[in-house]
Amino acid sequence: MPTRLTCCNTAALAAGCHRLATPMAQIFCTNADDVPSLPGAYVLAVDVVKPVKVAIRGQPAKRLGPGRYLYCGSARGPGGLKARLARHMRRGKAVRWHIDRLTETGVVAGAWIFPGGNECDLVAALSNLPVPIEGFGSSDCSRCCSHLLYWPADALNRQRKH
Numbered sequence: 264m265p266t267r268l269t270c271c272n273t274a275a276l277a278a279g280c281h282r283l284a285t286p287m288a289q290i291f292c293t294n295a296d297d298v299p300s301l302p303g304a305y306v307l308a309v310d311v312v313k314p315v316k317v318a319i320r321g322q323p324a325k326r327l328g329p330g331r332y333l334y335c336g337s338a339r340g341p342g343g344l345k346a347r348l349a350r351h352m353r354r355g356k357a358v359r360w361h362i363d364r365l366t367e368t369g370v371v372a373g374a375w376i377f378p379g380g381n382e383c384d385l386v387a388a389l390s391n392l393p394v395p396i397e398g399f400g401s402s403d404c405s406r407c408c409s410h411l412l413y414w415p416a417d418a419l420n421r422q423r424k425h
């Protein structure tokens with residue numbers, strides 16, 4: 264499991280290099296066709312272009328401003344990661360999970376996939392990123408306060424200081 268989300272370097276990131284510096288050199292998948300039908304976990308990168316309201320049970324609705332968000336999820340059902348990412352990347356689906364609000368109104372940039380991985384380990388690996396809404400995607404999780412993280416534009420610089 265990765266311990267920290269980093270990219271090769273800022274210039275490479277800007278040029279579209281989206282590799283995570285992990286022992287497995289995770290590749291950023293922008294098309295569900297490239298994703299294996301294996302069970303596992305993923306980090307979905309979603310760009311929110313216009314503010315979106317999200318209601319978490321037991322809390323007043325909160326507004327997510329424009330920017331990039333990372334959602335850590337898992338897919339262990341039929342079709343595994345491929346089926347789940349195809350769903351995230353498809354428009355016009357019924358809104359069932361919190362993340363559907365973002366993927367329906369924002370732009371799914373792609374995902375890093377971790378076959379055999381666990382989404383809570385990914386959240387832990389990204390714990391230096393801010394949590395925009397507590398409880399987002401983690402209603403059934405006793406370990407994480409949120410499965411959604413915000414990736415500030417200066418995230419790479421921030422991480423370098425650690």
Ligand SMILES: [Zn+2]
Nearest residue numbers: 383404406407
């Ligand atoms: Zn969790």
